Amino acid sequence: MDRELIEIDSTASESGSSASGYGDPEVGFDEWKEDLLGCLDGIKSSGDFSISRRYAVHVNPGLQIVGQETAIPLPLTDHEAETIRGACREAPFGKGDETLVDTSVRKTWELDATRFICTNPSWPAFLDSILRDVAAGFGLPEVKAKPHKLLLYEKGSFFKRHKDSEKEAGMVATLVVCLPGIHTGGDVHLSFGSEKRELATAPASRFDVTAMAWFSDVDHEVKPLGSGNRLVLAYKLFQPSGVVQSAQLLFGQSQRVKSILSKWQTRFSGRSMLAYPLDHLYTKSSLSMNNLKGRDRAVCHSLREVSATCGLYLTLAHMTRSEMDDCGGYYFDSEESSTELETIYSCDGAPIGSSCQIDESEILVPDFFEDRDPDSEDEGEFTGNESMPAAFRYHNTADNLLSMVKSVHEEHRENPIVKSNTLKVMTDILDASQSSSSSIHFAIARWALETNHEDLFQKALETLLNPKVPKELLAELPKFVGNLLNEAYAKTSRDFNWDSIFGPFLQSTTLGVWNSISKKIAALLEAKAVKDSFNLWARSQLDVKLDAQASFDVHDHEFFLKSLGRPMENDSEGTLKSIFETTLEEARSRLVLRMQDLGLHNSTFYSSSTYSSSTYSTSCYHPLDHDCRLLFRQFTALVKQSLVLGISDKAVLLVEECHKGFNAARPSWDPSRFHKEALVQELLVPLASAFRSYQITPTPGVAAFFELLIRDVLHHQIAKHPEKPNGWRHKRRGCRNCKDCDALDAFLESEDQGSWSLRANADRRKHIELHLPSSIFMKRTVSDRSPYMLVVEKLGTEHEEEVRRFRQQLAAVDGVLAPLRGDIFRSLLGDATYRELIELEHVRAGTTQGPVAGVKRLSESDLAGDSARQRM
Incomplete structure (x- = not known):
């Protein structure tokens, strides 16, 4: 049984109730719920006492002063303002029974409605769209408008605090439409009871229309x-007959709701x-404030106005009650029942959570499911298109939740209850999202900086650097x-307390990862003082980690290889060499190249080894559209460094493991x-040349490594020279079907049939x-x-x-093999295998053709290793 409902969510601390909590004899929880239910059930209409809308797309009214031949062009210029001023009078105001000019x-300057006209025939339709927005904001089914005045404000124009007199029977509000014309100031300050608003036209005045209305x-x-x-x-607004609406009515209704909800935090924390179940049913795509109908809209608007100031969040959800009988069917006397909020949405319709269990005591309507027939008795819900994802991915819902919380905070920036709730919700998001997208942590940290919440900023950064964050996010960390x-530091003189920021991350990560990430972060820092301070601290931590770290793994190779590139007197005891040799032995299976490292693919992801600069490091994920040239160069650098250090057996074992x-x-x-080209130029040639340069005799396993790659990769798709068939x-x-x-096919295989x-x-x-x-057959149609x-x-x-195709393939392979x-x-391969795989004797056999045309054959003295040795 699915029902749409509004969920009034309190984020107050659950550490305990206040002194006037559940035991307060003044009012119990059930009695308080009854009061709230009665108040909400009594809401028939809702709305705000003022609205303001900006229209970037609008219609020029074609404003024309009676007696003048042309319409006033917009945006308004000083010259046109002077023309309008010449037709106006100083605006009066009412005081008791008097009308005064003071x-x-x-x-202000004004022109009566009888003295101007809007000549653009499209203006009435645009005005109707404004009136629809006003009616929705006021909670009215519709409003009607009558032109009242044309008002011109110039520098220094103002109007002191006042109320608009109801100039005709049925008038309930005033609408002002500000036309394009650049200006500053002139904000409209409104107040009713304890509510205060400021409406501005200046920010959009250059090109846009701004409409403002109030009761x-x-x-x-x-x-x-x-x-x-x-x-x-300026327009006078009238409401339909039979509808009674005013700011006083809305304010009283709002205050009753607020009075009841304010007791939630203090008495039932x-x-x-x-x-609160809604009257109407809504689909997943339509459940938002903008799509609510009738009284649902009124109730939700009333709650939305007061929820944040009471320390609550208003959300929307689909509620489902499930009950099972002994045979797997539904019946309503079962004790095995559950009620769940399937998906929870913000008021804007963005998903912020799913699969939330709810107790019957948390539903305002008592015994809501009694005497109700089930809406469905099937085994599941089917959708018309693709299946829905299994719940919403956390980073999407967290982003939406974060957006909702930030929006509420922005609307009630000075409210201490809203501030407290915002900090709690953001902290909860951080605690729950340690394995999700780092963009959430970044968004919270940036918000904390903007609002000067130092503690939240530190927590967000610590969470961002948490060692539990998946390793694929390590690549994003430097940027974030x-x-x-x-x-944080560009515009302020904050102390550079790097230990507090990076301490937990530094302790949990390896030398190689820290060395790589710290350098990337330093490169991104803009302020010189910050960069210098961070570099000095980061370098010092490498020495600290080297002394303190008890064991090392593949992630530390980058640091070791760079250190080994320094003068050897810095390692007189051979400590770094010993660490490198041990790590190379223990992590060999993780250092090898794999099949997916051999080429360019589409942009999916896979787990593999990666290499950086002229040293070696690893990470878990990188795109398959990587440039494998760099990867091959770094693997070769690792082998050559092993040869330099005199541990050639480790280099041989590494290549054999690859095979x-x-x-x-x-x-x-x-x-x-x-x-193939990268495989030859950046892997096979440099590796073979390195073994020759250090006079390492290749083992059978090493030779097999080279033979396999040449035979099964470089020779791929080479066929024998095609034989000439008999006859036709x-x-x-x-298609054979x-x-x-x-x-x-019988015709094609015939030797005699042409x-x-x-x-x-x-x-x-x-x-x-x-x-x-x-190119092979002549085809014609006989009609x-x-x-x-x-x-x-x-x-x-x-x-x-x-x-012809054979020769093209042979020429392509000849070109790839030329450097070998x-x-x-x-x-390395032995003479027989060399002639077969490199000279392609087995392929050329049966042809009268010598070297393939267009491919330069290297002389025997042009050794593959010479150029490679020059690059070492």
């Missing part, structure tokens, strides 16, 4: 205009949620943290997706034609009778086409 009370019993004051001119169309530090992994994965290879024989080309193609015909409809003829390339006849003739060029020709690979 510029110490009101200083007649609202006090308001127009502050002095600072500069420019403001031109306003242990209760975190209440649900660098931006935060720039915002084992490649060989095991070979059945699932797709070499067409591998980057061609290869089969049919239809009789027409069976007849076609032509063939098929009389058939257009679809069958087209099907056959699609299988026959025009002597219906159905037409397709005639196919063999041109005898199929073998030539195959030879020379003594280094002849010695």
Whole structure:
């Protein structure tokens, strides 16, 4: 049974109730719920006592003063303002039974409605759209408007606090439409009871229209205009007959709701949620404040106005009651029942949570599910399109929740209850999102900086740097943290307490990760003092970690390799060399290249090794569209560094481990997706040259590593030289699923038949034609009778086409293999294997062709390792 409901969510501390909590004899929880339910049930209409809307897309009214021939152009200029002023009078005001002109009370120019007209025929339709917005804001089904005045405000114009007199029977409010014309100042200050508002037209005055409306019993004051001119169309607003609405009515209704809700925090703080079922049903896509109907809209608007100031959040949700019988069906006497808020939405309709269990005591309507038939008795709900995701991903709902909380805080910035709730909710989001997207942590940290909440900023940054954050987010940390530090320190002289900011992260991470991330953060810092301070502190932490860290892993190689590049006298005892050798031995299986490292793929993600700069480090995730050239260079650097240190056995074992992994994965290879040129230039040639340079005799496992990559990757798609068929024989080309193609294949395989015909409809003829390339077959249609006849003739060029493609493939492979020709690979592979794999003797056999045209053959003295050694 699904029901839409509003959820009134309290975020107050649950550490205990106040002194006047549940035991307060003044009012109990059930009695308090009855009062709230009665108040909400009594709401028939709702709205605000004032509204303000900005219209970037609008219509020029074509304002024309009676007696003048042209309309006033907009935006308003000083020249046009002077023209309007010439037709106006100083605006009067009422005092008791008198109408007075006193510029110490009101200083404005006005023109009566009989003295101007709006000539644009599109203006009434645009005005109607404004009136619809006003009616919705007031909680009225509709409002009608009558033109009242044209008002011109110039620098220094104002109107002291007053109320608009109801100039005609049925008038309930005033609407002013501010037309484009740049100005400053002139804010309208409104107040009713304890509520105060400030409405501004200046920010949008250059090009936009701003409409403001308020009920007649609202006090308001127009502050002095600072500069420019403001031109306003004033209208009298009337409500439909039978509808009684006023600021007093709305205010009284709001105050009753507020009075009851304010007791929640002080007396029932242990209760975190209440649900009020709505009258109407709403779909998942329509459940938002803008789409609520009838009394639902009135109730929710009333609650939304007061919830935040009472320390509450108003949300919307779908509520489902499930009850099971012994056979898996539904019946309502079962004790095995549950009520759940399936998805919780902000008032704007954004999902902020899901699958929240609710107790019946938290539903305002008592015994809500009694005597109700189930809405459905099936085994699940089906949707018309794709299935819904399994709940909402946390980072989406958290982002929406964060947006809602920030919006409420912005509207009630000075309310201490709202401030306290905002901090608590943001802290809860941080506690719950340690494994989610770091953008949430960043957003909270930035908000904390903007609002000067230092403690929340520190917590957000600590959460962002929490070691439990998935490793794939490590790549994002420098950007996020660098931006935060720039915002935190760029415009202030805060102390640089790096230990408090990075301490927990530094203690939990490895030397290699810290070394890499700290350098990236430093590069992003903008202020010199901040950069220098951070660099000095970060470098000192490397020495501290080296002394304190008891064991090391693959993540530390970057630090070790850089350190080993320093003069060896800095490591007189061989400490760094020993650490590197041990780590290389223990982490060898994680250092090897894998199948997916061999090429360029689409932009998905996979787990693998990565390398950076001229040193080695690892991370868990990187995109498959990476440039594998860099990856190959860094793997080669790791092997060469092992040779430099005299631990060649470790280098040999590393390459042999790669061969084992490649060989095991070979059945699932797709070499067409591998980057062959990069494999040769950045891996095979440098590795072979390194072994030759340090006079390391390749083991059978090392030789097998090279042979496997050359044979199974570089030779991929090379076929034997095509044999010339007998007579007219061609290869089969049919689909093998239809009789027409069976007849076609019989014709193609015939050594004697040179032509063939098929009389058939257009679809069958087209099907056959699609299988026959025009470079090999002549095709024509004979239209002597219906159905037409397709005639196919063999041109005898199929073998030539195959030879041409073979030579293209051979030329491409010849070009890829060219850097491997020379003594280094002849010695590494052995003469026979070298002639087969590098000279391609087995492929050239059977052809009269020598070296493939267009490919330069290297001489035996042009060794592959020479250029590689020059780069070492």
